[in-house]
Amino acid sequence: MPLGLIALAIGAFGIGLTEFVIMGLLPDVAADFAVSEAAAGWLISGYALSVVVGALGLTAATIRLPRKPVLVGLLVLFIVGNSLTAIASTYEVAMLGRVIAALCHGAFFGIGSVVAADMVPANKQAGAIAIMFTGLTAANVLGVPFGTLLGQHSGWRSTFWAISGIGVLALVGILALVPAIRHVAEGISLRQEIGAFTSLQVWLSLGVTILGYGGMFGAFTYIAYTLTEITGFNATTVPWLLMLFGVGLFAGNWIGGRMADKSIDRTLLFFISALLVVLVLFGFFAGNQVATVLALLFMGGFGFGTVPGLQSRIMHYAGDAPTLASGANIGAFNVGNALGAWAGGLGIAAGLGYTSPIWIGALITLVALLVIVLAMILAKKASVASPQLVAAG
Template sequence: MPRAVHVLAFGIFAMVSSEFLVAGLMPQMAEGLDVSVSQIGYLITAFAVAMSVGGPVLSLALLRVPPRDALLGLFALFLVGNVLAATAVNYPVMLAARIVTGVAAQAFFGVALSLAATLTGPAERGRASARVMNGLMLGTLLGLPMATLIGERFGWRAAFWAISVLTLLAAAATLRGVPARAVTAERPDVRRELTVFRRPAVWWAFATSTLIIGATFAAFSYVNPVMTEITGFSSGTVPLLLVAYGAATVLGNLVVGRLADRYTVPVQVVGVLANAGFLAGLALLAHVPVPAVALLLGIGLVGVTMNPAMIVRAQRAGDAGLLLNTAHASFITLGVILGSLLGGLAIEAHGLRAPLWLGAGLAVLALGTLLVECTPAARARRAVAAAPSPASTQADAAPVDAAPVEAGAPGPESR
């Protein structure tokens, strides 16, 4: 696997650590900004809306920009948003900061996934996506607990400053580890990339991704108050629970990444069924510590870890271009919006268990969107998509780095 793929994962790690930070510091931020916990939850929604709407627009502007230059520019914008959050004097300023960081993060996801597809062949795109998305899982495992711990010890503003430093480190790694000019099979063309959105299979894939992530975030957005107010854990225990949850997502991502290329739809069906059961179980048993922790870990194993399979499905339905990847990421983020927004409304109406039941319901809906892929026509379509045309085979056959290979140096096949 090219080194650049791992560097891209580091960038995702920085982005996700900031995105999830709010979920880990809800009570502290609510007190510091003099607002309710549900209003802090809406910051997650605002971040997600900015990603969904602003990310694709920004990606259009970056379509002809060399990938590394685009990534560095997005790091700069992301840094501005985090500094603004660290110095926010009131809720509106914090809201603006989350919008800025959300737009930058979404475009970064699109560029990173497209570049990973460019640097690897079609048969390895599931694994490459899993490697890049390891940044998401490690953000849950390490970034979120780290930010939560810093926020609890030194104040929530310090957590945003820490993310700012992490952003600078990721930008430096990108400058050194990502090729200055990544070779692509074709010159980017807006009209060509837009044509894939005419395919119904693309929209079914987007719908599934939205509902899978929505089901997970209905619970995860409010894991702190659920675990402290219902289960009875202290606020100091929450970072440890988040570490365990993050470890489960890393393990799940490794497994799904291995299966995504060959069993794209079946792995999602199994994951969605398991997630629905875990979410419903947590809603019933949140007041009992041991089952509650076990069910939380189960959600970590089969929730956001479906990302590699979701990405492969969307790319096979359409292509691996920047616009499709960014649009798909927008629909994934739409799931965050549905989960956090509807979850907040459910809490206000029915209490802290309500978003868990909501998540189980969204998982059942996700299963319905997957059933369309089990028809004979859908299987035939996937078979055609899996067989590249002769014209594209040569372009996609091997991973490519922009840097020339010196005589006697190992080529891409040796990585």
């Protein structure tokens, strides 16, 4: 395994931690700034939407630059943003820090996915991407629970100082372990990268990403409230329950990467279908502690098992110009994150209770399932009509 994949995983760990840890600290942040649950949720949605801007804008702006210095610069931006959040005296300053940190997110994962894929043979590319995203899942297994625990005992700001420190460690890892390889996008113009978006399959892939991820995060964004208000867990147990969700992410990412190397579309169909079943069952049995524990584990596993396949799918259909499409797909993950947080917040604000985000997430996931089925049908028809076109399934 190339050591550069470890470096990318270290960066993914830090970025994943800053994205997800705030979910377990949302009640503390809301109380500190004296804002509502829905307003605090915008620290998640605002981050997610800013990821989209960075995924497209920064990726496009750096498309012809050497990738290693770009990754280093993105991590510097990450450190600055999290430090600003840690010292924020107002909600608005905290939001600014979240936005700055988020700008690096999409470009890092988008460029990093291409770099990871270039390090290995074609038949191992989904697995290489999964290794990079292992950092993201490790952030959930270890980082989020302990980050939540740290925030509950030493104040939520201490968690963001710790994240800044991890950012520094990730920066050193990128400098030391990622090789300064020849820029593979040399000779590919921004026009060619934008041209990848003329493919209907690229747009369908983005749609599946938005809806599939949106379904999972529709249920998960307000999970701290569901666990304490509906299931009856004590707030001190939330970090350990989040660890179970993280274990699911880790397992799903690992299994999904290996399955996607064999068949991308069939892997996506399986995981999205399974996620829908889990969310429906979770909605019915959220008041049962045993059922909730199992639901958290499988929601993470089936939800994140789609990630290597989704990233590989859009790169497959983008052809020889995958960098901007890869970045756009990272942005799409976070549009889904924002969609889920917004839709779940609407359910709570409408007085539908803390199980409403779960049902809203299930509905969004159902639409994702319909879109991937449509994409598979169209891809099969296209490959029959033009044998030179290879479907992702």
